[in-house]
Amino acid sequence: MAKEIVLTGVTTTGTPHLGNYVGAIRPAIEASRQENTESYFFLADYHALIKCQDPERVQQSRLEIAATWLACGLDTNKATFYRQSDIPEIAELNWLLTCVTAKGLMNRAHAYKGAVDENLANDQDQDFGITMGLFCYPVLMAADILAFNAHKVPVGRDQIQHIEMARDIAGRFNHLFGQHFVLPEAVVGEEGSILKGLDGRKMSKSYNNTIPLFDTEKKLKKGVNKIKTNLLEPGEPKDPDDSIVFDIYKSFATAEQTEQMRQSFKDGIAWGEAKKELFTLINDQLSEPREKYLELMANPSHVEEILQAGAEKARARARSLISDLRNAVGLVNFK
Numbered sequence: 001m002a003k004e005i006v007l008t009g010v011t012t013t014g015t016p017h018l019g020n021y022v023g024a025i026r027p028a029i030e031a032s033r034q035e036n037t038e039s040y041f042f043l044a045d046y047h048a049l050i051k052c053q054d055p056e057r058v059q060q061s062r063l064e065i066a067a068t069w070l071a072c073g074l075d076t077n078k079a080t081f082y083r084q085s086d087i088p089e090i091a092e093l094n095w096l097l098t099c100v101t102a103k104g105l106m107n108r109a110h111a112y113k114g115a116v117d118e119n120l121a122n123d124q125d126q127d128f129g130i131t132m133g134l135f136c137y138p139v140l141m142a143a144d145i146l147a148f149n150a151h152k153v154p155v156g157r158d159q160i161q162h163i164e165m166a167r168d169i170a171g172r173f174n175h176l177f178g179q180h181f182v183l184p185e186a187v188v189g190e191e192g193s194i195l196k197g198l199d200g201r202k203m204s205k206s207y208n209n210t211i212p213l214f215d216t217e218k219k220l221k222k223g224v225n226k227i228k229t230n231l232l233e234p235g236e237p238k239d240p241d242d243s244i245v246f247d248i249y250k251s252f253a254t255a256e257q258t259e260q261m262r263q264s265f266k267d268g269i270a271w272g273e274a275k276k277e278l279f280t281l282i283n284d285q286l287s288e289p290r291e292k293y294l295e296l297m298a299n300p301s302h303v304e305e306i307l308q309a310g311a312e313k314a315r316a317r318a319r320s321l322i323s324d325l326r327n328a329v330g331l332v333n334f335k
Helices: 018-033 046-053 053-073 088-098 103-106 110-121 137-146 157-177 217-225 242-251 255-266 273-295 299-330
Strands: 002-013 037-044 078-082 154-155 187-190
Touching: 002 018, 002 046, 002 157, 002 187, 018 037, 018 053, 018 103, 018 154, 018 242, 037 046, 046 137, 053 078, 053 217, 053 273, 053 299, 078 299, 088 137, 088 157, 088 299, 103 110, 103 137, 103 157, 110 273, 137 157, 157 187, 157 255, 157 299, 217 255, 242 255, 242 273, 255 273
Parallel strands: 002 037, 002 154, 037 078, 154 187
Antiparallel strands: none
């Protein structure tokens, strides 16, 4: 029986935080261990260039994110792990797909429409500051997915439209040139997998409310201590379902630990004690991966070897498809 292909990409513009770990990294790595799944994980560094023109930041983020996934237990013998920019077949496929993609479809992309709306609200020309990278982002995302004919693509709710567009683009190509692409499906995680940040909103670098994943133990403790709480005193019952501390705690705890903490809240645990228990729980789980992460960050050449090996695997798969597509559209050698 053929394995189901699952593909996940991570844009390389930031430093991983606890929200990334709970919402994306941990579930994706767990899923990659299933015997019936063929997993592809990539660093979306071409996508990073759309929103970040700081070369040092992009370079550092690529290393940090690669080291994070490896430290968290990604098995590169089972999963294919690579950088988007190491696969020239993706760039070629991007152009083949661009040539069958209607501009009207791109006009409807949320990111583009949002940028236009913001410009109009600020009395600017509607396309002020909008690059073709931003406008054509969904086509490149479609190329990422279709280069490996992925069946499932885990995404946040804000990315569902891009998967639908990838299906539209694949369907159009298939209609013109024959059946070459699987129509991918979006897989949206449960709401509970979205971790709250220091202020109660979704943990995101955009809100500056994150707790770094693999910073020092001291900074992890400092981050936990910054979590916003109410003014209830020790001994006063507290509502666990209205607490950021509890929300983060249950994302790392077993069912038994969660129930014990829930009871502690009802019994009036002090906020300082609750944060201390939260720090201990997280630190116990992350201390070993943190050591691996620091080792990898200190040895970038080893990370490079792993990514190059992954790129070879990925290219072998993509090269075969591109060869078929070239024939399909008429880019054949003369005899």
